[in-house]
Amino acid sequence: MKVTTVGIDLAKNLFQLHGVNEFGKPVIKKQIRRDQMAEFFVNLPACLIGMEACGSAHHWARKLQSFGHTVKLMAPQFVKPYVKTNKNDAADAEAICEAVNRPNMRFVPIKNVEQQSVLALHRVRQGFVKARTAQANQIRGLLSEFGLIIPQGIGYIENRVPELIENASNELPGSFRILVQRLLDHLKELDRQVDDLESQIVKWHRQSEASSKLAQVPGIGPITASALVASLGDAKNFEGGRQVAAWLGLVPKQHSSGGKQNLLSISKRGDTYLRTLLIHGARSVIYRAQQKPDACSWINGVVNRRNKNVAAVALANKNARIVWALLVHDREFRSDYMAAKAAL
Incomplete structure (x- = not known):
């Protein structure tokens, strides 16, 4: 019977596979060695393959895609709820196979x-x-x-x-x-x-044209721009700029119940390195903005209402959204963009 979905639990030498057919019935439950991976999947009809985004995941994703398969990577914390029993390789592979078919699952872009x-x-x-x-x-x-x-x-x-x-x-x-x-x-x-x-x-x-474009944004230099371009990949994989900010951990955590909204500090999820670069870049913008109050009215207004640390995170959040807009819509950064839009 045809295999439609395969979950792979990656490891150094021994990989656990769990495959199901179109009815969800398990048809593959086996463990293979690293040197057997290419031979096994090149002979397998094209199907959906799920893996956790861990060490060597992007390498195997590119390799399996070259065989004609559809490969999707998931964050390990999103796969864990689908583990039914005690943790072992077979249970992890089954959970990956189950999670990759969920319609609301979030996937990690495959890096080249x-x-x-x-x-x-x-x-x-x-x-x-x-x-x-x-x-x-x-x-x-x-x-x-x-x-x-x-x-x-x-x-x-x-x-x-x-x-x-x-x-x-x-x-x-x-x-x-x-x-x-x-x-x-x-x-x-x-x-x-x-x-x-x-x-x-x-x-x-x-x-890099995309990286040079991002460096025009105040608070983003060559180091930050190149890291963002390499990490984001295809920005169209994100639904909007806010999702990019949430992916970087620059949005508040929630502890809400009973219809009462309770927002906490930023979640600090995602890539710590990228978040640190954006926040440090925002601090330099705040420092310069205090020397030119009229030129940077928005950030100075935030600094006057809140402290500098909150303002730095707010500007980093804003820059993350700007980055998404520039990459998705292929635009050049314009400091007077909002003013020009309002004039129309």
């Missing part, structure tokens, strides 16, 4: 190779930035044990630590001076790695 490579640059750069911050804090902490206090900021470490190492009047032992110099060299190497990766991201950003 270029998008994944750009996001890899962002992830590695983010890791180097964290390591650089940790290294700077370690140097500052070790020197504080000898009564030498360095202000916060990597620039202070690069400027003052070499002077402290060369200063013979302090009580630093020779071995400790050599150790701090080694840590300082490591910090400079991390800084160089961050700069190299950032230059690669900017190079890709300049070659």
Whole structure:
């Protein structure tokens, strides 16, 4: 009997399959190895395949699509409610097969190779930035044990630590001076790695028409624009700008009951990296807006009514909606767009 839907529980080496026919009756319940995946699905008639959006999911989605199958990825938290029994590979595959057929299920856009490579640059750069911050804090902490206090900021470490190492009047032992110099060299190497990766991201950003278009929005630079383009993929997969903002966790959580609306702080769901970039970009816009009160009346009005943190999230939410509109409608950003629309 023809298989219409297959759920795959991905793993490193052993993949669990659960397939059903058009009547929902299970016809496939088996476990296959990684090297058997391509051979099995290339001989299987075209069907709907569901997988959780986890490690290697985008790779297998592209590969199975090339065999003529329809592949859909889902967030793991949306699949979990369909697990009927205790957690195991067979139950997970059955739950995936059940969830992928739900008409109101939300799916994750499948990323192409270029998008994944750009996001890899962002992830590695983010890791180097964290390591650089940790290294700077370690140097500052070790020197504080000898009564030498360095202000916060990597620039202070690069400027003052070499002077402290060369200063013979302090009580630093020779071995400790050599150790701090080694840590300082490591910090400079991390800084160089961050700069190299950032230059690669900017190079890709300049070659991308969509990314260059997003960089025109105040509060969005090359780093944020390239990350948004690579993460969103086809913006038409989202119903509207608000769904993009909700996908990034920039909308309030709800705890409502009995017809009474109770909105809490932002949900902080989705990609923490993208949300952080948008909020930090919004903070820079707020800082500049205070210097030009007349040019940025909307954000200054929000700052006057609420605090700067709330205003930053509000602007990040607004920018997320603008990003969706620019990508979907293929428009250029215009700061006077609303004014021109009202004049018509």
